[in-house]
Amino acid sequence: MAIAHHVPASTVDAPSVPFPSDRRTPLTWSTAPIADAGGHPPTVLEWHSAVPAAPGRLRLFVACDVRDVRRVEAASARTGRPLGSFDIRYADCHQPYDLPLDGDAVRAVADEGVRLALASDPATEPLWIFSGPDAPVERRPSLLLDTEDPSAPAAALHHHLTSIASVQPFGWMEGCVLDALYDLHTTFPADTRAETALRDHLAVYVHGIRLRYEDPRSRPANDRVYGIEATLPFAVVAKRDPRTPRSGWPSTPGTPGPTPMDASRTPRPRPRAATPSLTPWPSSRRPPGTPGYARRPSASSGSAAGG
Structure with missing residues (x-):
């Protein structure tokens, strides 16, 4: 080969x-x-x-x-x-x-x-x-x-992946590389090359409490997230240190507010939607062989379920 x-x-x-x-x-x-x-x-x-x-x-x-x-x-x-x-x-x-x-x-x-x-x-x-x-x-x-x-292709792939040579643009592409390095490290913890590469990759973009990278058009995007694709790398950041939420960075450079690495702001949990209750259908309106329960109509819907 x-x-x-x-x-x-x-x-x-x-x-x-x-x-x-x-x-x-x-x-x-x-x-x-x-x-x-x-x-x-x-x-x-x-x-x-x-x-x-x-x-x-x-x-x-x-x-x-x-x-x-x-x-x-x-x-x-x-x-x-x-x-x-x-x-x-x-x-x-x-x-x-x-x-x-x-x-x-x-x-x-x-x-x-x-x-x-x-x-x-x-x-x-x-x-x-x-x-x-x-x-x-x-x-x-x-x-x-x-x-x-x-015998070399697999070794060459591993060598390339676990080095700074596999770095990609910050966003979904670098996020995929970080996921691979994280999984490789957790699967084979005795091999320290993946963890070393993971730290090196994050150090490319995270400098102390600052985030430095370019958006997909090579425009500076320091300390902000250009769009939904830029969020994937934070999954590995959170998995490596779940005690420190990474949220609340300024939307534009220079805007007052916490930085990407600020641990003082924890996202508020979203309220859970109420589980719909079930009520029996009147037997006279239920087709033969169908379950006897249906979603109860809400008070604001203005119409009956099932009609």
């Missing part, structure tokens, strides 16, 4: 392009733009380490939400040999994109590097990718080379 061997790019040389002022990339991982070839130089990736001779893929991770369609053209850096294109469509932050490469193309990339440019049609603004070296190996621009190791 073939699995992927990561060989991250040694350098990423990108044009100087300002990042959109109303958006933000997550974490502290460095990013690089891939801009329109008509107005900017290409982004160039180079590999200075040894690259095995094997077919594989060139992988990029999107670092800022994309709400349109963009095409990234890839070519060898010196000779300009076309390698293919990335078809980027409405990508989430942290979403990977792969470009398949045969063995000859991998050798060309290893020897020359690869230049990336955004096709002018239909793109309207640069594409931002994670560039490292502060990002995990799995999130940098990388060659993923096919190797044969039938």
